[in-house]
Amino acid sequence: MISRTRMKLDVFGQSILIGAFILLWFFNRQYIWTSGMLIILGIWQLASAIHLFLAYRYIQRINFVRTVLVLGISLPVWINFVGNWAYVPVGGLLLWYFFWSVRDLFIVYRRPRSFWDL
Numbered sequence: 001m002i003s004r005t006r007m008k009l010d011v012f013g014q015s016i017l018i019g020a021f022i023l024l025w026f027f028n029r030q031y032i033w034t035s036g037m038l039i040i041l042g043i044w045q046l047a048s049a050i051h052l053f054l055a056y057r058y059i060q061r062i063n064f065v066r067t068v069l070v071l072g073i074s075l076p077v078w079i080n081f082v083g084n085w086a087y088v089p090v091g092g093l094l095l096w097y098f099f100w101s102v103r104d105l106f107i108v109y110r111r112p113r114s115f116w117d118l
Helices: 002-027 031-054 061-110
Strands: none
Touching: 002 031, 002 061, 031 061
């Protein structure tokens, strides 16, 4: 069973990184900072998905890992073709994983706790 603390930490960390990205994008508008924040968020989410898959056998998270690998391999080609618009699917994927994590957090919090969790 996935612990509440683990899911809280995961969603909290993702929220901070997404908030930092939004603030950097609105106020700074420098390409290096915003893309760096997307990279850090992607690494956080990839590590989270791999941990959930390996530690808890959460099979659905391996789909995210596969998608990130395909997107990471094809991103240089897309940047060459469409420029900075290639980051739109990356942002969409990262938001998709964030909402997926929030949904799982609510599921974990609705689950009844056993005696050993008290």
